[in-house]
Amino acid sequence: MKEFKREDREVKLFVGPQHPGVTGNMSFEITLEGDTLTSVKTHVGYLHRAFEKLMERRLYIQNFPLVCRICVPESDTNEENYARALEELAGIEVPERAKWIRTLVLELSRLQMFIRWMGGIAGTMGLSTAPQWAIGDRDYILDLFEELTGGRIYHIYILPGGVRRDIPEGFEERVLKVMDYIEKKLPDYDDLIFENSVFKKRLIGLSKLDPAWVEEIGVTGPVARACGFPFDVRKEQPYEIYDKLDFDIITETGCDMYSMALVRRREIDLSINLIRQIIDKMPKGEVWTPLPNVLYWKIPAGETYVKTEATRGEFGYYVVTDGSDKPRRIHVRGVSTPHAYTLLERLVPGMNISDFSVTIVGLQTCPPEIER
Amino acid sequence: MDIKGILKPLTAWKRAFKPPHTIEVPNKVTREGAERYRGFHVNDMDKCIGCGTCAAICENEAIKMIPINDPDKGNSGYRPRIDYGRCCWCALCVDICPTGSLEMTNEYTWVRETGDEFIFTPGIDIIGHEDKKDKGFKKDDKLNFLHLERVPMRELDPKERTQTFAEAVLGYSEEEARAEAERCVGCGLCISGCPDRMHIPDYIRAIAEGNDQKSLNIIYENNPLPEMCGKVCTRRCEFECSLGHLGEPVAIRWLKRYVVEQFDDLKKYVDAKPEPLNGKKVGIIGAGPAGLTAAYYLRLKGYETEIFEAAPKAGGMTFLGIPKYRFPIPSLDKQVELIESVGVKINYNSPVDSKKFKKIYDKYDAVFIATGAPKGMSMRIDGEDHPKVLAAIDFLKTINLGGTVDIGKEVVVVGGGNVAIDAVRVSKRLGANSYIAYRRRVVDMPADEEEIEATEAEGIPIYTQIIPLRVEDGPKGKVKLIYGKAKMVQEKEGARPRPVLIEGKEYEYVVDSIIVAIGQRPDLDFIPEDIRNKLEMEKRIIKVDKRQMTNIDKVFAGGDLANWTADAISAIADGLRAVKGIELYLSSKK
Ligand SMILES: Cc1cc2nc3c(=O)[nH]c(=O)nc-3n(C[C@H](O)[C@H](O)[C@H](O)COP(=O)(O)OP(=O)(O)OC[C@H]3O[C@@H](n4cnc5c(N)ncnc54)[C@H](O)[C@@H]3O)c2cc1C
Ligand code: SF4
Numbered sequence: 001m002k003e004f005k006r007e008d009r010e011v012k013l014f015v016g017p018q019h020p021g022v023t024g025n026m027s028f029e030i031t032l033e034g035d036t037l038t039s040v041k042t043h044v045g046y047l048h049r050a051f052e053k054l055m056e057r058r059l060y061i062q063n064f065p066l067v068c069r070i071c072v073p074e075s076d077t078n079e080e081n082y083a084r085a086l087e088e089l090a091g092i093e094v095p096e097r098a099k100w101i102r103t104l105v106l107e108l109s110r111l112q113m114f115i116r117w118m119g120g121i122a123g124t125m126g127l128s129t130a131p132q133w134a135i136g137d138r139d140y141i142l143d144l145f146e147e148l149t150g151g152r153i154y155h156i157y158i159l160p161g162g163v164r165r166d167i168p169e170g171f172e173e174r175v176l177k178v179m180d181y182i183e184k185k186l187p188d189y190d191d192l193i194f195e196n197s198v199f200k201k202r203l204i205g206l207s208k209l210d211p212a213w214v215e216e217i218g219v220t221g222p223v224a225r226a227c228g229f230p231f232d233v234r235k236e237q238p239y240e241i242y243d244k245l246d247f248d249i250i251t252e253t254g255c256d257m258y259s260m261a262l263v264r265r266r267e268i269d270l271s272i273n274l275i276r277q278i279i280d281k282m283p284k285g286e287v288w289t290p291l292p293n294v295l296y297w298k299i300p301a302g303e304t305y306v307k308t309e310a311t312r313g314e315f316g317y318y319v320v321t322d323g324s325d326k327p328r329r330i331h332v333r334g335v336s337t338p339h340a341y342t343l344l345e346r347l348v349p350g351m352n353i354s355d356f357s358v359t360i361v362g363l364q365t366c367p368p369e370i371e372r
Numbered sequence: 373m374d375i376k377g378i379l380k381p382l383t384a385w386k387r388a389f390k391p392p393h394t395i396e397v398p399n400k401v402t403r404e405g406a407e408r409y410r411g412f413h414v415n416d417m418d419k420c421i422g423c424g425t426c427a428a429i430c431e432n433e434a435i436k437m438i439p440i441n442d443p444d445k446g447n448s449g450y451r452p453r454i455d456y457g458r459c460c461w462c463a464l465c466v467d468i469c470p471t472g473s474l475e476m477t478n479e480y481t482w483v484r485e486t487g488d489e490f491i492f493t494p495g496i497d498i499i500g501h502e503d504k505k506d507k508g509f510k511k512d513d514k515l516n517f518l519h520l521e522r523v524p525m526r527e528l529d530p531k532e533r534t535q536t537f538a539e540a541v542l543g544y545s546e547e548e549a550r551a552e553a554e555r556c557v558g559c560g561l562c563i564s565g566c567p568d569r570m571h572i573p574d575y576i577r578a579i580a581e582g583n584d585q586k587s588l589n590i591i592y593e594n595n596p597l598p599e600m601c602g603k604v605c606t607r608r609c610e611f612e613c614s615l616g617h618l619g620e621p622v623a624i625r626w627l628k629r630y631v632v633e634q635f636d637d638l639k640k641y642v643d644a645k646p647e648p649l650n651g652k653k654v655g656i657i658g659a660g661p662a663g664l665t666a667a668y669y670l671r672l673k674g675y676e677t678e679i680f681e682a683a684p685k686a687g688g689m690t691f692l693g694i695p696k697y698r699f700p701i702p703s704l705d706k707q708v709e710l711i712e713s714v715g716v717k718i719n720y721n722s723p724v725d726s727k728k729f730k731k732i733y734d735k736y737d738a739v740f741i742a743t744g745a746p747k748g749m750s751m752r753i754d755g756e757d758h759p760k761v762l763a764a765i766d767f768l769k770t771i772n773l774g775g776t777v778d779i780g781k782e783v784v785v786v787g788g789g790n791v792a793i794d795a796v797r798v799s800k801r802l803g804a805n806s807y808i809a810y811r812r813r814v815v816d817m818p819a820d821e822e823e824i825e826a827t828e829a830e831g832i833p834i835y836t837q838i839i840p841l842r843v844e845d846g847p848k849g850k851v852k853l854i855y856g857k858a859k860m861v862q863e864k865e866g867a868r869p870r871p872v873l874i875e876g877k878e879y880e881y882v883v884d885s886i887i888v889a890i891g892q893r894p895d896l897d898f899i900p901e902d903i904r905n906k907l908e909m910e911k912r913i914i915k916v917d918k919r920q921m922t923n924i925d926k927v928f929a930g931g932d933l934a935n936w937t938a939d940a941i942s943a944i945a946d947g948l949r950a951v952k953g954i955e956l957y958l959s960s961k962k
């Protein structure tokens with residue numbers, strides 16, 4: 001009879017490539033000892049759409065319907081980043097009002113992402129009431145997007161030079177109404193999720209980061225802020241009109257999943273607050289500076305890196321132009337890349353298998369932005 | 373024990389009694405899409421011109437232009453077919469559509485049994501959402517990918533220009549030309565308006581890209597008189613420009629002008645290498661646009677070409693008829709110089725009579741007649757042979773050849789075309805108080821609307837609905853034009869209203885000269901009678917086939933004497949067609 005060795009007790013499993021939570025297709029090769037994870041290896045490639053390459057073959061304007069798909073639920077960050085990179089390279093001024101509208105859109109987008117995330121994280125723990133609420137409530141924001149941009153998910157609304165249409169009549173009031181509605185519902189979410197003792201029990205202490213990793217790996221966004229790092233592009237390098245808004249960077253100190261959850265929960269309050277500030281202070285005026293003929297638009301040779309604070313952290317576009325009518329190279333920094341690889345691989349050893357998908361959603365990884 | 377943490381989540385139960393967010397479709401309420409929702413495409417067939425701009429911007433290649441009807445001027449006959457397997461509903465096509473025909477409804481759902489139905493031609497294939505088209509994604513005035521306004525052309529001040537024969541239009545600067553060229557969407561519908569089918573979008577693009585010499589050479593592919601066209605062309609192309617539907621058409625004429633103006637010595641920049649002579653000779657009568665064009669391109673192809681021209685200069689009516697403030701001599705000379713430099717021989721001051729015609733006919737392998745339409749048409753009223761009644765064409769010719777005409781202080785010009793406009797503006801420049809008398813209304817005038825505007829800006833009155841009745845002697849050596857007023861009568865629906873004399877009342881202009889500009893006709897007296905008698909005509913012009921061949925062996929004809937459009941670019945087009953015709957004819961006669 002064969003001798004029973006330690007290696008034989010290890011089991012290798014594939015998690016995915018179907019959605020491990022609500023995050024998109026990605027596959028993890030996990031090694032288990034009993035129900036304890038010993039290691040993980042992240043595999044991507046199931047969602048590769050070659051957007052960066054495709055963009056090199058399209059006119060600048062034709063890339064807008066592509067960039068909004070890079071991170072499916074957060075189209076606006078991509079549109080804003082790409083537009084701002086082109087504006088910088090081509091020397092295009094954006095009217096003041098357009099910048100305010102863009103910021104409004106970015107915050108509405110952040111808000112719907114975090115609401116959706118609340119549903120997601122609770123869902124991975126079997127608390128399926130939360131996703132029902134979250135998806136329903138997020139839809140009120142998608143209604144606003146539909147009204148403003150003509151699309152619910154893919155907005156193709158932020159274009160170089162400004163935004164595609166001015167806000168419709170009475171839109172501000174409707175935004176404020178939705179904000180009031182969401183704000184009124186937040187205590188219910190708190191009761192259901194954040195103060196839920198099961199939730200707390202499972203998340204406190206889970207996936208605890210060594211704060212030293214943050215800078216070492218390039219961790220950003222709520223994950224870094226949960227470790228006390230005040231990283232927020234909106235403050236560090238304010239873009240659009242973030243320098244005209246009054247807010248503080250949200251941090252927590254627990255370095256664990258619960259702190260990350262709290263940061264995101266507090267971000268929801270912040271976004272609502274910022275949206276109200278924007279509506280209150282938004283100036284009148286033009287929303288678009290005409291572009292050169294978009295069918296032949298050439299941008300002088302140059303390169304730039306622009307970044308924004310996406311819901312998951314620092315999102316960036318590195319754009320190189322060569323004087324032709326198409327970009328020479330575009331590289332997208334998807335926030336999730338360091339989170340889903342190095343960070344996840346470090347967090348996993350010793351973790352119970354049931355916490356694995358909680359961790360993936362807790363890091364808010366987004367495979368589409370990793371693969372592009 | 374975290375009692376609160378255990379109890380709080382249970383408060384979620386209070387929601388069990390709330391109605392759900394979800395709306396049941398279609399059994400319950402179908403939620404209406406937002407006002408600007410990007411639903412499904414609709415295309416207004418009355419507006420769509422098949423320009424293909426929508427297909428050009430579509431990054432998904434979801435739009436394929438497919439032939440629907442025969443092409444027409446300004447309408448390709450194609451229409452966009454959309455593949456909903458590829459479309460991503462970005463609506464960039466809607467935003468760029470130059471006519472505003474393409475829109476989207478605010479409809480959410482469209483259910484069909486087969487996928488094939490999602491490849492459809494909006495406006496042709498009925499999808500059942502057409503009635504929903506007042507709402508949905510539409511073009512917005514504020515965001516326009518198209519640049520609808522043209523770069524204005526600088527001109528001499530109207531007061532100043534009536535004192536001089538200096539050029540009235542000043543031309544684009546480099547910056548202005550690039551900006552204007554940048555507006556073109558490259559649809560090419562303009563080509564359908566150009567009798568000569570010039571490669572307009574290509575040469576405009578070259579200007580936009582700062583490559584004037586490339587542009588010049590594209591232009592010279594089928595037009596050897598581009599500065600002339602750049603200054604005086606009737607610009608039929610511009611009327612078909614897709615940008616003209618919601619804005620101003622691209623200033624195609626001024627852009628051509630700009631390009632050629634950049635080069636003083638065309639010989640150095642135009643890539644014109646004549647092929648070695650092939651032994652065949654073509655004799656050409658008349659060095660107007662038609663004759664020059666045929667001679668130039670035939671010579672490039674290796675034919676020996678010789679032109680016989682009655683006037684001391686080439687250019688035809690563009691030299692003899694068009695006033696110098698529109699088309700100055702140096703502009704003409706530099707173009708003719710290039711034509712002669714490739715080996716075209718022009719015999720100036722060589723009017724052809726019937727004897728000479730016979731010689732030419734015998735000596736050359738083919739003959740191209742391009743003597744234009746130099747005779748003014750008559751009003752056919754009593755007293756028209758009065759010495760103070762002049763044909764506009766003779767008046768302008770004399771002035772252009774450096775002569776003088778005593779038109780006196782008060783002049784009425786009868787007519788509403790470009791020749792009438794030229795005659796009245798020249799009279800004004802000669803110091804006369806001149807005005808136009810025209811049969812119909814200003815909107816009916818065949819003259820270029822910019823010319824009409826320029827005339828009005830120069831303070832020249834245009835009197836309309838005037839029917840000349842007879843000419844009589846006036847007091848103190850003056851002459852009287854007796855006229856009646858006309859009412860406009862529309863005989864058939866859609867027909868152009870016709871002026872009908874209001875009987876009974878007569879009026880008069882008492883003037884020093886009456887200049888008649890109601891059309892020109894060819895003068896074929898120089899053709900030997902036996903040939904002339906055989907020559908097939910179509911009313912007053914020579915009948916030719918689509919290669920400009922007449923019914924007389926060896927004889928081709930083109931320009932004003934063979935077409936009804938009677939403008940320079942049509943003459944050039946005729947010249948080019950004759951090149952093909954003569955080539956074909958001579959190659960079949962080895
Ligand atoms: C006043 C005026 C203004 C015009 N304005 C415009 C304008 O703005 N835009 C535009 O596009 N068109 C304009 N036109 C029309 C345009 O000039 C003509 O359509 C064009 O020149 C016709 O070219 P063609 O080669 O057929 O003949 P023409 O230009 O008439 O040339 C014929 C040539 O043949 C010569 N000729 C005639 N008989 C003989 C003979 N027996 N022997 C030798 N030589 C002979 C003549 O001297 C002349 O040089 C205008 C015409 C006139 C009269
Ligand atoms: S852009 Fe508009 S006018 Fe042109 S083909 Fe498309 S739908 Fe028709």
Ligand code: SF4
Nearest residue numbers: 430459460462463465
């Ligand atoms: S909506 Fe966008 S993808 Fe669809 S046909 Fe128009 S341009 Fe193409």
